[in-house]
Amino acid sequence: MEDKFDCIIVGAGVAGLAAAMTLARQNMKFLLIERGEFPGSKNVSGGVLWGTDLHRLVPEYWKEDAGWERYIQHRRLTFMDEQSAFSIDFKSSHFQEPPYTGVVVLRSRFDRWLAEKVQEAIDASDYAMDSFIATDILVEDLVHDEHGQVVGIRAGEEEFHAHCVILAEGVNNLLTRKAGLQEAYVPADHMLTGVKEIIRFDQAVLEDRFQLHGNSGMSNEFIGYATNGVEGGGFLYTNRDTISIGLVLGLKDLREKNQKPYDILNHFKTHPAIADMIRGGEVVEYSAHVVSSGDNRVMPKKLSKGGLMVCGEAANLLLNAGKAIQGMDYAMRSGILAAEQAVASKASGDFGESAMKGYEKALNDSYIMKDIRNFQDAVHLLHDPVMTSKMPNLICDFGRNFFSIKNQPTKKSRAMLHDSIQKHASYWDLLKLGARGAKAL
Amino acid sequence: MSSSSQPVKTLSLPEKLGLVSYRNQSKSEIKPHIRVKTEICNSTCPHQCTTYVCPANCYTKDDLGKVHFQVEDCIECGTCMYACDQGAVSWEFPDPEIGRGVTWNFG
Numbered sequence: 001m002e003d004k005f006d007c008i009i010v011g012a013g014v015a016g017l018a019a020a021m022t023l024a025r026q027n028m029k030f031l032l033i034e035r036g037e038f039p040g041s042k043n044v045s046g047g048v049l050w051g052t053d054l055h056r057l058v059p060e061y062w063k064e065d066a067g068w069e070r071y072i073q074h075r076r077l078t079f080m081d082e083q084s085a086f087s088i089d090f091k092s093s094h095f096q097e098p099p100y101t102g103v104v105v106l107r108s109r110f111d112r113w114l115a116e117k118v119q120e121a122i123d124a125s126d127y128a129m130d131s132f133i134a135t136d137i138l139v140e141d142l143v144h145d146e147h148g149q150v151v152g153i154r155a156g157e158e159e160f161h162a163h164c165v166i167l168a169e170g171v172n173n174l175l176t177r178k179a180g181l182q183e184a185y186v187p188a189d190h191m192l193t194g195v196k197e198i199i200r201f202d203q204a205v206l207e208d209r210f211q212l213h214g215n216s217g218m219s220n221e222f223i224g225y226a227t228n229g230v231e232g233g234g235f236l237y238t239n240r241d242t243i244s245i246g247l248v249l250g251l252k253d254l255r256e257k258n259q260k261p262y263d264i265l266n267h268f269k270t271h272p273a274i275a276d277m278i279r280g281g282e283v284v285e286y287s288a289h290v291v292s293s294g295d296n297r298v299m300p301k302k303l304s305k306g307g308l309m310v311c312g313e314a315a316n317l318l319l320n321a322g323k324a325i326q327g328m329d330y331a332m333r334s335g336i337l338a339a340e341q342a343v344a345s346k347a348s349g350d351f352g353e354s355a356m357k358g359y360e361k362a363l364n365d366s367y368i369m370k371d372i373r374n375f376q377d378a379v380h381l382l383h384d385p386v387m388t389s390k391m392p393n394l395i396c397d398f399g400r401n402f403f404s405i406k407n408q409p410t411k412k413s414r415a416m417l418h419d420s421i422q423k424h425a426s427y428w429d430l431l432k433l434g435a436r437g438a439k440a441l
Numbered sequence: 442m443s444s445s446s447q448p449v450k451t452l453s454l455p456e457k458l459g460l461v462s463y464r465n466q467s468k469s470e471i472k473p474h475i476r477v478k479t480e481i482c483n484s485t486c487p488h489q490c491t492t493y494v495c496p497a498n499c500y501t502k503d504d505l506g507k508v509h510f511q512v513e514d515c516i517e518c519g520t521c522m523y524a525c526d527q528g529a530v531s532w533e534f535p536d537p538e539i540g541r542g543v544t545w546n547f548g
């Protein structure tokens with residue numbers, strides 16, 4: 001069939017664009033479909049894109065002053081109680097050399113830029129006139145052949161056909177559910193709602209305040225008071241002349257505790273440590289999006305079937321073990337792996353169920369599934385009530401004593417720690433937490 | 442006081458939503474992408490949680506405690522699809538031509 005594509009990708013987020021770039025480079029004829037006005041227009045992230053895969057997709061991307069906001073040179077993890085902030089802070093010139101350990105991105109800009117790079121790769125391929133990035137089209141269903149193999153998609157009245165389909169539709173994975181790979185109703189138990197604001201500054205003020213130079217940037221995660229007793233955490237990332245500040249909140253806990261996400265965000269911003277960081281800024285965007293917890297209990301049963309592969313957060317590939325949220329790098333790598341399977345399948349002429357399983361195998365052998373498996377305990381620990389208040393309160397209480405100088409005899413740190421533990425938790429709590437923490441990390 | 446020492450203004454939810462770029466705003470008739478069986482909300486739902494977990498306050502309670510749903514401010518986050526465990530929410534993505542939904546400037 002003349003107008004049959006080698007592959008159709010649904011969704012031009014990080015996963016879909018990574019898949020598309022891989023296909024374009026391998027001379028495949030494909031169609032990438034996005035429902036938004038332009039790639040990125042529907043997407044919300046924190047967001048730091050961790051790791052070095054971006055360099056694989058767009059070699060030496062750092063030479064271009066576009067697409068990304070700042071590279072991470074400075075990292076901070078902060079425990080908060082009502083009045084205090086106790087941080088683990090790490091800044092290093094090790095992080096200053098490309099390929100960077102992570103870059104902060106704003107998705108409406110980043111995805112759009114990456115899509116331009118994909119278009120350049122299409123233009124340089126044999127299918128310059130036959131591969132497309134199509135926006136403003138909502139894919140409503142998959143098309144199957146008489147053997148149940150996926151052979152295309154349907155959008156409105158139109159059908160498009162392909163040897164295989166890659167679903168890169170994100171966490172709200174309606175088509176993955178329609179394909180029978182996940183239950184139609186996914187409960188709130190292991191999902192979070194992210195709420196976020198973009199706050200704009202004069203760039204010089206921002207750089208001074210966060211001690212940045214050139215395109216260096218900072219990432220800060222928060223545990224404790226930030227979420228007002230709801231499971232989850234906070235984040236603050238520096239962009240060029242804005243910051244991204246937000247929360248991810250356990251949806252079940254939010255439901256049980258009767259709280260409104262935007263109220264908690266406002267409350268977070270009034271914390272003295274935060275208020276000082278965002279002083280003088282102007283809020284220019286408010287956004288929200290669901291994010292998975294990375295608990296593998298919400299993973300689809302299978303990530304492929306005949307003619308179909310699921311990647312990115314549609315496959316629930318995410319890890320939030322406290323020190324960072326990893327969703328975009330997983331999306332990127334899984335998109336690359338799915339596309340590589342499509343290329344291999346074209347060579348062998350086999351797009352059947354067992355061929356598509358090759359993608360699941362590659363994913364299983366990659367760092368993604370290794371980390372998701374290894375850090376499940378850390379994911380559970382982060383969602384333990386002890387972590388939302390007792391632990392941060394205890395740490396801040398200890399910090400206050402440790403850093404106070406009172407012209408009185410000072411207790412030894414051990415005794416101070418003992419006092420803080422007595423006040424906020426028990427040794428039993430700590431013992432349990434310590435044992436779980438040691439196992440988890 | 443220089444402007445960089447002013448505290449950030451705390452925005453109310455309507456002010457926050459005022460910053461959102463919605464699609465097809467000029468169209469008076471849009472096709473709603475979420476449908477809610479409010480008869481469930483107003484009879485058997487034990488928590489009516491969507492009235493507080495929705496980040497855009499699309500689910501509201503009137504003076505009589507009756508739940509209503511308005512799709513216009515929806516920012517397509519997905520929250521209500523998971524939060525409603527009563528089977529009252531049928532959730533789709535907005536139609537690019539005749540639906541509402543968002544275009545993020547930053548994202």
Ligand SMILES: Cc1cc2nc3c(=O)[nH]c(=O)nc-3n(C[C@H](O)[C@H](O)[C@H](O)COP(=O)(O)OP(=O)(O)OC[C@H]3O[C@@H](n4cnc5c(N)ncnc54)[C@H](O)[C@@H]3O)c2cc1C
Pocket residue numbers: 010011012013014015016033034035036039040042043044045046047048049050137138139140168169170171175194195196246247248288289290291311312313314318325326327328329331534
């Ligand atoms: C508040 C918040 C903070 C986060 N912070 C971080 C962070 O710091 N670092 C990190 O790595 N991750 C972070 N994440 C997670 C990360 O954003 C996601 O894991 C990542 O965006 C997943 O990428 P994706 O390509 O799989 O899906 P998405 O980015 O969601 O892209 C899916 C695309 O598919 C399109 N689409 C969906 N259905 C259809 C359809 N039927 N037809 C056509 N198009 C369709 C959508 O419009 C969208 O463009 C955060 C998430 C949130 C909400």
Ligand code: SF4
Pocket residue numbers: 477478479481482483486487488489490491492500508524525526527528529530
């Ligand atoms: S949780 Fe479901 S049933 Fe209850 S009020 Fe919300 S939408 Fe209605």
Ligand code: SF4
Pocket residue numbers: 475494495496497498499500514515516517518519520521522
């Ligand atoms: S998708 Fe999000 S913004 Fe829209 S109605 Fe549901 S909870 Fe509210």
